[in-house]
Amino acid sequence: MGFFELLQESLPMLLQGLGLTLQLSAVSLAIAMVLGLLASLMGMSKIKILQVINRVYVAIIRGTPLLVQAFFIYFGVTGALGIKMSAFTAGVIALSLNAGGYLSEIFRGGIQAVDPGQTEAARSLGLTQAQTLRRVVIPQAIRICIPSVVNQWCITIKDTSIICVIGLAELTRMGQQIIARTYQSFEVWIIVGVMYFLVIYLLTVLARYVEKKVSLG
């Protein structure tokens, strides 16, 4: 099959896979952002046990491959608890736990990079710790974090390809299936690669725009 014929024929399947990749990315990242923020606050809490939970969580996420985490959740946890879980659900859990761990460190770094004088000024005006965090520290931390957060988003979007091992028909899986039929590995991986690239490229362009908008420059 010629390249354009192959493209035309496989595009519907690949777009379907891409759709699932985007869904998986969006849901996982949304959860991961909340999880990451909570975990980072736990990590900076004065309560020892919360700190320990955060440290253990981050250590496990950083210390084990995403592939192992996905297998563990999809096969290990479901097996041990005797429950059924869709590949999509397992994928979301694995990816959001994984990205959440990294994001919690990014958020912690961002919050700690805000000048302590900001907190002192807010507290001296009578704001509570929660008000200080929400109104003064976090808005400034977000600006500091944006580049690293976008980086993590890119990584997680690409990591969705690992989830194909538990049988989710996302973009990479679709590519494999097309190759199994056509044997045109070279062309198909180029097409798949370009599709990932475009998604990430659009995201980074958007992120640069947002960064400019909120910069204090």
Add this chain to the structure above:
Amino acid sequence: MAKIEVRELHKYFGENEVLRGIDCDIEEGELVCVIGPSGSGKSTFLRCINCLEEPTSGSITVSGHLMTAAHANIDKLREDIGMVFQQFNLFPNLTVMSNITLAPVLTKKCTKEEALDLGRRLLERVGLSEKENAYPRSLSGGQKQRVAIARALAMKPQVMLFDEPTSALDPEMVGEVLDVMKKLAQEGMTMVVVTHEMGFAKTVADRVFFIDEGVIAEEGAPEQVFGNPKNPRTKNFLNKVL
């Protein structure tokens, strides 16, 4: 009863005893300047008054409220104690006006409209009416510090603490900040000012504390402390800075 009462105040940072027993009374409407060598504990003393530094032992009472009580609602008590910092610490993500109105609105001291109104009056008072919508980054150091003073005043504090308010300023901007502080003193605000501006201490202070090695080594009227210091350590310090 004095506006600020400090009794047997000790503060350790780890093993290091920074404050070694400070006792003082500051009356309502009084302006006290705190001078002393760097590392003597004068900023720590000031920061203990509103519990930004938690005293290791001793008691601090401001307007009759025991700051160091175990059950003290410190956030509430701090509303009545304004603080101005060496590094201004304006919120860079907010406009000048939002810097001023943030705390009064969040602490429910006043409504948004009242806060805006108050903010305009305060900006006029510090001579920065035209900067209402500017961001702190566009202001000079002196302007930043005047906004910081307005921000603290917006909480209608009963006491104002100044932690080396002019030390980070270019020399030509020191005057404009000191002028605002002088006006405030004339209006009867109770003020504690940690400063290296000996001229200001001499001319404006009601009383001067000389803090050295964590204690008030000498205190008295500025004429006495500057003109006729009794403690040889005070003499030594003044010889170096004057």
